[in-house]
Amino acid sequence: MEFSLLGPISVTTGSAELSLGPAKRRSVLALLLLQPNTTVPLEQLIDSLWEDEPPEHARTVVQGHVSRLRATLAEGGAEAYGIELATHGSAYLLRLPEELIDAHRFGELVALARPEAAPADAVPLLREALGLWRGPALTGTVTSPPFAAAAHALEERRLTAVEALGRAHGALGEHEQAAAILYSAAVNHPLREGLIAGLMRALFHTGRQSDALEWFHRTRRLLNEELGVDPGERLRGAYEDILRAEAAGGGRTGAARPAGGARGTGGASGGTPSGGTSSSGASSGGTSSGGGRSGASGEGRSATGSGARPVDGTAQAPVQGSAGSDEARGDAGAAGTDGTGQGTPGGSRGGSGSGRAGAPPRLLPRPPARFLGREDQLAGLTDVLTDGTTGESPLAVVAGPAGVGKTACAVQWAHLYAGSFPDGQLFADLRGFGEGDEAPPAEILRDFLLALGTPPERVPSSAQAASALFRSLVAERRLLVVLDNARSSAQVRPLLPGGPHCATVVTSRSRLDGLVATDCARPVGIQTLGHEEGAALLGAMLGPDRVAEDPAAARELVDLCDGLPLALRAAAAQLTARPRWRLARLAAALRDERRRLALLSAEDTGIAAALRMSVARLSADDARLLSALATSADGHLNASLAAALAGYDPERTQDGLDRLTEMHLVDEEATDVYTISTLTQLFARDERGEGGESDTGGSGDGS
Structure with missing residues (x-):
């Protein structure tokens, strides 16, 4: 059930809108919604409903409207939503979760947006907030001064959000969008100097200096004629900045003055003005090793994270990932903290809506059973995730072939250093190489926001807005995010936290070169086990x-x-x-190569199932190339031999080899020296021999 104040007064449940009756009944509801969970005296309702002297039977009229509203809400299933319209003597109380009111959600989204500090996140948050408006606020109520004042206050909040959206677009250099949205608002509110100043700056940045200056002179005349005043400091500041920039021969106003001061910057959005593995660590192979077959990784020793330091740089005993143990325990941080040491009282109003009351989220799977070794990889993760020299949120990508134990390594590290992230640890299987479709970012973001305490009603519907809300909520927290089994960089980017105290570990069968390019991700490679580690x-x-x-x-x-x-x-x-x-x-x-894949399967997991998920993500051309490579006698070949086996031209073959290498289905040991593992060869031959259908199934992907 949702209540709308930002437009026509309405109540919807599911896809149906409840019938609220005449204007006075809608007005009673609106006044109660403007003061939710607060007793509203009957006299205040009477004074608000009648502009002139109320009739003698006003009390009875109000009581009748309240009675009908109570019945209407009950018919709509109000009780299931925790909604109650109660009578307290000669006053009324509408008790409900405030997030069901669009005006409350609007305020929370605007409060989370930080146009200057995080403009890229502020834009979707503010757009989501402004998208809640369906027309002039409180439409359908009586035209009395109290409702006019309340509608004006809501409109002021909307305009403030428009100005903030303008500043966010301006900070991103999106001045055309800023000019468009500010132009529309400025036309409707020609005396609002903050809007005009923002529009002037946006127009100037787009090269329309004369239009920008004309807006100043037009507004100056209106202020003088209608109010008898001169332009204020914000408007004058924008005008003077433009003049100085023109005199200096620049095409821009230069560095804008802080929006919090007297001279705010402008900007906004819009068009053009007219005048986007395995489900647990234990099932992913559990044990992992670096150093390939050389035995360099020391897989046979128990992992204690030796040589690695806690993420916050303080001395701390790691949590051991012993067989069958539960998730890391201990009070990794006081419940309700915000990552800065400041507690947030449960149930406080006007906050971020993150629902911080209660324990921080602990979403990690169980520690991998019988985890051994991988000291090099654990130390490598620690080096990446403790690098405080950049001031950015560190990001590590654990990449390797199917079944090598990427998930196990990432989850083991997460448990070892869970105490370094007192505000919680989030985990998600992105299903990039699992049965069915990969997990859409919106689905994962919803899970994360709910785990962080965001009520379901306040989770944005769009992935972009949900991503911005997620980054805003965790901006100051010490949080670890483990994103398992990613298919592509595009799937990962919306899920990355932005705070410098957050850290992210991604596992994938792909190298995710895109994340390295755009987000400075640092790869942590993981190879197969040597004889000593495998025997251990x-x-x-x-x-x-x-x-x-x-x-x-x-x-x-x-x-x-x-x-x-x-x-x-x-x-x-x-x-x-x-x-x-x-x-x-x-x-x-x-x-017996005919039986090997079947014997290396165990119920819902196995190497054949893991390889199937990798091959299923290949294009038809690359799958045919892999099948051709599987016919190699010893699994060693170069591009020329690969081209001959596949019947492809050299350029097409090289491109395919590069993609198969990126997916860790073949390995480039040296320049133009490629190898394909025996198990991959056997699987590809089976697929080829059976028309692409293998019977050695199982659903676990063992990433």
């Missing part, structure tokens, strides 16, 4: 004695699994289900 993982899963009795078979299993943690975990699951099997027996079974 098998030992952690099966018990060290079982691996120690046949170390040669353990090494062979690592090779047959291409050193992928996901494949090794699936192999360990096969051996766990068959306690009498020696490792050599499973190795013998895996040597």
Whole structure:
């Protein structure tokens, strides 16, 4: 149920609008909505409804309107929304969540916008706020002075938001948009000097100096003729700045004076004036290693984040990600803090609407079970996410092939340093390489905003506005965001926090070069396991004695699994289900290439399912190229051989190889030296042999 004051008075529930009756009944409702959750005396209602002397039966009339409103709201299901129209002696109280009133939502969005400090975020917030207006405020109420004054106050707030939108567009250099929206408002309010000053500056920045100066002289004449006053300092300041810039031969007013001072800048938006993995860390392979097959990563040692420092630079004991443990515990920060040490009282009005009362969000999945090693990658993440030299929100991208343990590494680091982010940890599976469609940014933003305490009714409908609201809410917080299983840079950008105390970790099978280019993301590569690390993982899963009795078979299993943690975990699951099997027996079974992919699957997860999700994201040309590469005898080839196998011309082949490398389906070991892993070859051959349909399924993507 929603209540509208910013236009015709109305109440809607679902897609239906309730019938409110005559003007006086609408006026009673409007007055109660203007003072929500506050008792309104009957005498105030009577004084507001009748401009002249009220009739003798005025009290009865008001009581009748209240009775009918109560019945109408009840018919619309008011109780389900927490709405009650109560009588308190000779006064009335409309009790309801204030976010159901459009004027309240408008005020909250405007309060969150920071046109000078964060203009890119302020623009969608202010547009969302102004989009709530459907005409002159309080349309349909009686024409008495109290309602005229209330409508005027709301209109003043709207114009202030228009001016703020103008300043935001101006700060972004979008002066044409600023001129358009300010022009329309200035025509309707020719004596509002702040609007005129903003319009003058916007026009001057677009090269229309004469139009800008004409607006000044026109407004000066109107002020003198209608009010008998001269222009104020803001209007004079804009005029003088333009004259000085012209005298200096510049085409712009230069650095505008602060909008908070006497001489505000202008700007606005509009047209032209006429005159946008896996679902948990544990399932993603859990164990990871750096250093590829060289064994450099030390996968066989327990990860404690050694050599890495907490994000805030203070000494702190890390949270261990031991097998089967719950999420990181401890009071990572007092509930209700705003990231600056200042508490926000629960239920306070006029705040950001973030709903900070209560515990900060802790959305991380469970720590990955049997996580070992990856010290190099954990230290690399710490280096990226603790870099305070830029004054920007740090961003790390953990990229690697399917099943290598990207999610596990990111989630492990997040648990180790959760205490460094006392305002919460957010996690989202972007489903970039999962079954079905990838997660749209609007869906993830809604989840984040709800987790941060934003009531559902106040979550913006557009992804752009929701993104701006998210950045505004977390601007001063110490918050960690983990975005798992991203498909593209475009999917990630709306989800990035902007505050310098926030940090973001993204995992993807793609390198996400776009984020590196536009957001200075720093990559943290993650490779397959060497023999020592792979054997350590098998030992952690099966018990060290079982691996120690046949170390040669353990090494062979690592090779047959291409050193992928996901494949090794699936192999360990096969051996766990068959306690009498020696490792050599499973190795013998895996040597049969026709069975290998099926054996390296475990219920809803497996390497075939993970690879399928990667291949499903390829174009038809790139999928055919991968299938051709799979016919290579030893998995090593150059561009010329790849072109011959695929029947493509050299340029088309090179472009395809570059895309497959970016997706980690092939690896460029050196210039024009490409390799394709055995498991990827087997999968691509199966797909080719079965017309693109493989029966080795499972739904987990093991990213």
